[in-house]
Amino acid sequence: MENLLSDKWEVKSKHSSEEVLQRWRTLCGVVKNPKRRFRFTANLSKRYEAAAMRKTNQEKLRIAVLVSKAALHFIQGVKPSDYTVPKNVQEAGFQICADELGSIVEGHDVKKLEFHGWVSGIADKIGTSVTNGLPTDNEALKCREEIYGINEFTEAESKGFLVFVWEALQDMTLMILGVCAFVSLIVGIATEGWPKGAHDGLGIVASILLVVFVTAGSDYRQSLQFNDLDKEKKKISIQVTRNGYRQKMSIYELLPGDVVHLSIGDQVPADGLFLSGFSVLIDESSLTGESEPVMVL
Structure with missing residues (x-):
């Protein structure tokens, strides 16, 4: 045992x-x-x-780690070194195009920013100085505007008067009155003949047209007034350094390479790269509705 x-x-x-x-x-x-x-x-x-x-x-953890490593290798493998400067941009004397600048700023792409030599490198590529700003030569400014465009949004086309007429006709009450006018015309002409039997129907039609054109005219005038007010609201001036001198100009005159000075409460007039300052806090709520702070690059 x-x-x-x-x-x-x-x-x-x-x-x-x-x-x-x-x-x-x-x-x-x-x-x-x-x-x-x-x-x-x-x-x-x-x-x-x-x-x-x-x-x-x-x-599962092993697979997740492998997938993460593969994704990281893929991201690291997609390097901005494939960027090629468009021919027209090179001919104008610049080394970076508007699309590349936009992808850096809008995407907060630090890798591309590093590839292009940070802020000083991009300043060299767009032919500007971080201290003196752009030269004030008119031909050079015009060439820069042709390559990079102007600093304004594409405005939506204003509605025409006929569009407001069509929108006014969509009122349910007017639609019901229109059906009543049609029935009244048919019944009146069939029973009393033309033109006596058409009086009531034509009277309803005239009332409908009067309401439609008065409503459309009022909405159209309000639309024009709103557009005028919107244009006045967008007339914003900003402090900019050009050719070593600080000056005041409209935000629509800004070009890539301008050195913009911001104070407390100022509206940022364009996307850009941060040069210097302290305690800077910016949000995009006026454009995107998001109040989350940004430290544009």
Whole structure:
């Protein structure tokens, strides 16, 4: 008996191997109430489930790490070194185009900014000075405007008067009156003949047209007034350094390369790169509705 109860069958109070526990359970499998009998030994089925779950989680984690590494390698592999300066931009004396500048600023792309030599490098590529700003030569400014465009949004076309007439006709009450006018004309002409039987129907039609043109005319005038007010609102002046001198100009005269000076409460007139300053906090709520602060690059 002592030989049978060797180390091969001994169940230790702690750290017994699964092999020993399984043999012990197999040997004592015929005992009465095995759950009570084995209550002080490890539950092998639960241990197997936990091991399987750990293995599954480890595999998921391994896959996630591999996917993350692959994505990181892909991102690092897509380098901005493939950028080619368009021919017309080179001929004008610049080394970076408007689309590339836009992708750097709007996308807050630090990698591209680094590739182009940070702010000083981009200043060299667009032919400006971070201290003196742009030269005031008219021909050079016109050439820059042709390459990079002007600093204004594309305005939506104003609605014409006929559009407001059509919108006024969409009123449900006027539609019902129009149906009534049509029925009145048919019934009146059929019973009393033309033109006596058409009086009521034509009267309704005249009333509908009067309401439509008065409403459309009022909306059209309000639209014109709103456009005028909007244009006045957009007449914003800004402090800019050109040719070493600080001057005041309209935001519509700004060009890439201008050095703009901002004060507390100023509206940022264009996308740009940050040169110097302190405690600068900007949000894009007036354009995007988002009040989250930006530290444009």
